[in-house]
Amino acid sequence: MTLTYQSTRDANNTVTASQAILQGLANDGGLYTPTRMPEVNLDMAVLKDTSYQEVAKLILSAFLDDFTSEELDHCIASAYDDKFDTDAIAPLVKISDDQYNLELFRGSTIAFKDMALSILPHLMTTAAKKHGLDKKIVILTATSGDTGKAAMAGFADVPGTEIIVFYPRDGVSKVQELQMTTQTGENTHVVAIDGNFDDAQTKVKEMFNDSALRDKLAANGFQFSSANSMNIGRLVPQIVYYVYAYAQLVKSGEIVAGEVLNFAVPTGNFGNILAAFYAKQIGLPIGKLICASNENNVLTDFFNTGTYDKKRDFKVTSSPSMDILVSSNLERLIFHLVGNNSEQTLELMTALSGEGQYSLGDVDRGILDLFAADFATEAETLAEIKRVYDAALYVEDPHTAVASAVHQKYKTKTGDQTKTVIASTASPYKFPVVAVAAITGETDLTDFEALEQLHAISKVAYPAAVDGLETAPVRHKTVVSVADMQGAVERYLTIAD
Numbered sequence: 364m365t366l367t368y369q370s371t372r373d374a375n376n377t378v379t380a381s382q383a384i385l386q387g388l389a390n391d392g393g394l395y396t397p398t399r400m401p402e403v404n405l406d407m408a409v410l411k412d413t414s415y416q417e418v419a420k421l422i423l424s425a426f427l428d429d430f431t432s433e434e435l436d437h438c439i440a441s442a443y444d445d446k447f448d449t450d451a452i453a454p455l456v457k458i459s460d461d462q463y464n465l466e467l468f469r470g471s472t473i474a475f476k477d478m479a480l481s482i483l484p485h486l487m488t489t490a491a492k493k494h495g496l497d498k499k500i501v502i503l504t505a506t507s508g509d510t511g512k513a514a515m516a517g518f519a520d521v522p523g524t525e526i527i528v529f530y531p532r533d534g535v536s537k538v539q540e541l542q543m544t545t546q547t548g549e550n551t552h553v554v555a556i557d558g559n560f561d562d563a564q565t566k567v568k569e570m571f572n573d574s575a576l577r578d579k580l581a582a583n584g585f586q587f588s589s590a591n592s593m594n595i596g597r598l599v600p601q602i603v604y605y606v607y608a609y610a611q612l613v614k615s616g617e618i619v620a621g622e623v624l625n626f627a628v629p630t631g632n633f634g635n636i637l638a639a640f641y642a643k644q645i646g647l648p649i650g651k652l653i654c655a656s657n658e659n660n661v662l663t664d665f666f667n668t669g670t671y672d673k674k675r676d677f678k679v680t681s682s683p684s685m686d687i688l689v690s691s692n693l694e695r696l697i698f699h700l701v702g703n704n705s706e707q708t709l710e711l712m713t714a715l716s717g718e719g720q721y722s723l724g725d726v727d728r729g730i731l732d733l734f735a736a737d738f739a740t741e742a743e744t745l746a747e748i749k750r751v752y753d754a755a756l757y758v759e760d761p762h763t764a765v766a767s768a769v770h771q772k773y774k775t776k777t778g779d780q781t782k783t784v785i786a787s788t789a790s791p792y793k794f795p796v797v798a799v800a801a802i803t804g805e806t807d808l809t810d811f812e813a814l815e816q817l818h819a820i821s822k823v824a825y826p827a828a829v830d831g832l833e834t835a836p837v838r839h840k841t842v843v844s845v846a847d848m849q850g851a852v853e854r855y856l857t858i859a860d
């Protein structure tokens with residue numbers, strides 16, 4: 364039976380997996396979400412000897428079940444190839460007896476967004492062909508720094524697509540910014556906005572939900588889709604590496620099949636950790652899902668109090684990809700929490716946009732108790748980079764260090780000794796100034812000086828992603844106000860009145 368993806372805000376709005384990927388976001392503002400979990404045979408005796416690509420096939424064919432086997436083979440082979448600098452695709456590094464870092468940053472843009480965004484363009488163009496789509500797909504993307512680059516790397520010069528990326532002008536690292544503004548490809552457009560990530564994401568969602576704009580696009584042969592984790596085509600490929608990591612630990616004898624494993628995930632939009640939740644739902648033996656935030660700790664408060672309150676100061680931290688106050692994918696968890704009830708979900712989300720907060724009433728806390736949420740301050744994050752370096756001569760990026768620090772706090776607080784995998788979401792080469800300052804105390808280096816220092820300290824080879832970045836021509840220089848984001852879209856598509 365084909366899986367149904369239902370809008371979190373309208374029970375009558377249901378689609379198949381390929382339709383959900385093509386649309387990105389439901390027209391009612393909701394997110395397409397599976398209403399039941401597929402059956403997946405997670406036989407570790409077999410999976411421990413299975414390649415990343417084969418695990419991907421197992422998971423994708425279960426969740427994206429209206430794609431044919433050949434279509435998925437093509438998408439997987441096109442995504443997980445030598446764009447990654449290791450055949451393992453997502454290798455594990457043992458940091459201590461109870462900590463393993465799962466390196467999700469070995470793809471072309473050195474952040475974990477590559478894990479899903481290297482396959483999303485293939486899934487989307489395959490879905491477009493399947494449904495005989497006669498329109499050009501316009502990928503509209505808000506980015507806190509990493510999605511934008513990873514999406515453009517995937518969609519650059521893909522026929523039948525345009526991609527427009529909005530990023531907060533003062534909210535990304537220099538390396539992140541240069542990675543985006545030097546992007547090549549005739550169909551790529553990068554725009555800095557005078558605002559933060561939440562401003563960008565809210566406006567992008569508004570454009571998606573604007574039926575007049577949708578009609579205008581359609582009349583001109585365009586259709587929006589999304590490369591943000593609101594697209595189920597982002598989430599499903601992220602389930603793969605949780606299963607793969609577990610199997611690899613069984614293979615290396617670090618755990619035995621069936622043993623419970625915790626995962627600590629540095630969280631912003633709640634996409635990565637939601638994928639871990641789905642991995643648990645299909646039977647992966649996961650204990651706690653440790654939800655780690657930076658000082659924008661709205662999720663910590665939510666899990667601890669049942670109230671989600673975005674009315675607080677937005678902080679710019681050293682882990683900018685997690686500087687988010689409205690975590691879009693939490694809506695999917697809420698939907699499951701209230702028993703896949705879209706009316707109730709809509710009510711809560713309406714309260715969030717109207718009043719800036721909502722409180723869970725009387726819900727079964729079962730799902731919430733799977734999570735342990737906490738946050739790391741800026742000082743704790745830097746101290747954790749230093750601690751891990753001193754202990755293991757391994758350099759974590761600031762996002763990874765947030766999760767690593769929260770894991771340490773969690774252990775102290777609970778005494779839980781369960782072995783834990785830290786989702787390591789970016790290479791330190793993407794945030795060299797912070798990484799070097801944490802380890803050496805030098806705080807006045809430029810990004811490019813810090814890159815050299817980092818190389819000397821970490822002995823990790825320069826990733827291709829930062830090679831030549833200093834001298835690459837800047838192609839994208841547009842800055843707009845939040846109010847003019849739609850204007851920018853219309854100008855790029857030459858449909859402005």
Ligand SMILES: *Cc1c(COP(=O)(O)O)cnc(C)c1O
Pocket residue numbers: 474475476509510592629630631632633634635636684685762763788789
């Ligand atoms: C996007 C991102 C995150 C947050 O992931 P979510 O899926 O949004 O929770 C964490 N770290 C890095 C480096 C990222 O790019």
